[in-house]
Amino acid sequence: MTLRLTRDTRLCMSLAARPSNIGTRFHNFLYEELGLDYVYKAFTTTDLPAAIAGVRALGVRGCAISMPFKEAVIPLADALDPSAARLQSVNTLVNDGGRLVAYNTDYLAVRTLLERHAVPPGLRVALRGSGGMARAVLAALVDAGLVQGIVTARNEPAGRKLAAAGGYRWQDETSPVEADVLVNATPIGMAGGAGAEALAFTPSQVAAAAWVFDVVAMPAETPLIAEARRQGRPVITGAEVIALQVAEQFALYTGVRLTGEQVERASGFASRG
Numbered sequence: 001m002t003l004r005l006t007r008d009t010r011l012c013m014s015l016a017a018r019p020s021n022i023g024t025r026f027h028n029f030l031y032e033e034l035g036l037d038y039v040y041k042a043f044t045t046t047d048l049p050a051a052i053a054g055v056r057a058l059g060v061r062g063c064a065i066s067m068p069f070k071e072a073v074i075p076l077a078d079a080l081d082p083s084a085a086r087l088q089s090v091n092t093l094v095n096d097g098g099r100l101v102a103y104n105t106d107y108l109a110v111r112t113l114l115e116r117h118a119v120p121p122g123l124r125v126a127l128r129g130s131g132g133m134a135r136a137v138l139a140a141l142v143d144a145g146l147v148q149g150i151v152t153a154r155n156e157p158a159g160r161k162l163a164a165a166g167g168y169r170w171q172d173e174t175s176p177v178e179a180d181v182l183v184n185a186t187p188i189g190m191a192g193g194a195g196a197e198a199l200a201f202t203p204s205q206v207a208a209a210a211w212v213f214d215v216v217a218m219p220a221e222t223p224l225i226a227e228a229r230r231q232g233r234p235v236i237t238g239a240e241v242i243a244l245q246v247a248e249q250f251a252l253y254t255g256v257r258l259t260g261e262q263v264e265r266a267s268g269f270a271s272r273g
Contacts, residue, residue: 014064016067018193067132073093105245126205247263
């Protein structure tokens with residue numbers, strides 16, 4: 001893959017505590033294939049206000065926002081799209097002439113996947129996590145008819161608040177979990193982290209579930225997903241989530257709506273990096 005940079009090349013980027021190559025490879029693969037004068041680069045920062053000021057001042061076209069910046073970036077944006085305003089969580093900034101508009105494409109990705117995998121409404125859900133991604137996931141679950149469930153998280157105040165907002169019950173992490181759908185919306189199982197080899201739910205909890213959903217995208221086969229596959233449970237993976245939400249970001253940045261085949265090929269290329 002060869003990118004020809006010019007003075008007019010538009011920059012898109014991401015900000016994350018632990019940057020990955022997924023978005024970088026996905027976007028740049030399609031920029032070249034479609035002949036778009038764009039380039040994408042992943043960054044991290046210890047100074048979020050300064051980083052966002054740079055996005056604005058340097059005319060960076062789009063910026064993907066990942067953990068732990070999804071809520072902290074809200075007051076730095078000029079406007080919130082309804083997707084971000086409802087969730088009070090941001091995963092995308094679009095720079096329109098120095099005006100930063102915040103979006104949340106995580107919700108759309110999760111809702112689409114629940115429909116695509118035909119997860120039936122009415123099942124009991126156990127959602128682990130209380131951050132911005134958990135908020136997007138819970139909204140999608142409820143809108144898909146999965147209205148009965150619990151939220152469990154290390155951060156009890158945030159977990160209780162999230163549970164109340166979605167009509168779920170709060171449950172302490174030490175209490176037994178019984179659910180039809182297990183959803184991990186924490187960094188547990190993420191490559192490079194302290195809990196990279198850990199399971200967000202126990203093997204016995206997986207055995208009792210009908211579906212297992214892990215939003216972690218690095219690696220694509222997390223310990224939880226591997227355990228669910230070993231037990232023959234249907235899964236929804238973080239790799240699927242990121243492919244759909246990145247495709248939506250691509251459209252926001254470039255105005256180009258990708259086909260399913262383009263998303264599939266770019267996702268395959270990204271996953272090999």
